[in-house]
Amino acid sequence: MLVAGEIPREADAERLLALRKEAVANEHGEGVPRDYARAAKLYCDGARLGDPEAQFSLGWMYANGRGIERDDARAAYFFSLAAKQGHAPSQRMQRFVGEPGSAVPECMRAVVFVDESPDVMLPSSEAQKKVLGLVNQLAPEYGVSPRLALAVIRAESNFNPMALSNKNAQGLMQLIPDTSARFNVKKPFDPEQNLRGGLAYLRWLLAYFEGDVSLVAAAYNAGEGAVNRYRGVPPYAETRGYVQRIMSLFKRDDHPYDARVTTPSPELQRIRLTKGS
Known part of the structure; x- marks a missing residue:
């Protein structure tokens, strides 16, 4: 099992990709009704399994209040997880949202x-x-x-x-x-x-x-x-x-x-x- 912040193993790649695709579809209304709450849940499922793209996407939703309440500390939490894996966009976003909150989000x-x-x-x-x-x-x-x-x-x-x-x-x-x-x-x-x-x-x-x-x-x-x-x-x-x-x-x-x-x-x-x- 993967933990938050761990680089995914090859055996998990298909599962993470499927989670990410479904999350993107729900976030943007691609082929399904737009559902931000479900998108956030799916991104968090991927984030919990160590997917830096999912961590970045959920951080972006919190940083921009995209369908969910804006929360810079929570955005920073997810950007930080992805940044530790070398995810360059997350590393750039960190300077805009400040320090991560100390509490682990419930969905994690x-x-x-x-x-x-x-x-x-x-x-x-x-x-x-x-x-x-x-x-x-x-x-x-x-x-x-x-x-x-x-x-x-x-x-x-x-x-x-x-x-x-x-x-x-x-x-x-x-x-x-x-x-x-x-x-x-x-x-x-x-x-x-x-x-x-x-x-x-x-x-x-x-x-x-x-x-x-x-x-x-x-x-x-x-x-x-x-x-x-x-x-x-x-x-x-x-x-x-x-x-x-x-x-x-x-x-x-x-x-x-x-x-x-x-x-x-x-x-x-x-x-x-x-x-x-």
Whole structure:
């Protein structure tokens, strides 16, 4: 399977070409009624499979508001993916749309479902089943609920061990290089090493915020420094959306923690007072 930004293999060329042709037909109304929404979906299917032409075309639609709402950050995201593959038109367009947004567009994520039972994920591929098995094996070692770990994985990479964000967050749990170094992750694209690093960070955050899941989620997304600075979930749209997503998947406000791991945040009492006011 290809990941975003990977150069397509020959075996995938026919599939990518078919996707691209159908997308172009829908975008321009060639032989079918013009349907911008379907064109964008088809381009994104191709973009997710690593097709730089599809990435460029979708970036162009966002940059020009062509049948969809204009969004320069999203346009920059897709131009950036194509530019990394040496796509010259995308490289030229990057200077007109600014920096990519940090959030991965929803259409770039595969579909994964969460069961209602406490710690069960229903994966949609054999590779995702392997990740599920690793999580259920490793999470208890770190005192982390498998369901919380799975919620983070779903929100961060949707089970793609080769995921790479525009801010260089890497692997299943999207560890930035500083976090990898902090928790001794030498190979961030190795699923087990990445999971161990992410679980170690979650264990630390749970102790630091004494099991408050909303603060842990906010810190995982924006850093514990930002949570301390704002004395709660930072007022960033991305972080607030991320916290809501984690809470909706985990379905609990509190999580057990090991107080021996680290001393609590010096701002925790103030944060609690703010929450209670």
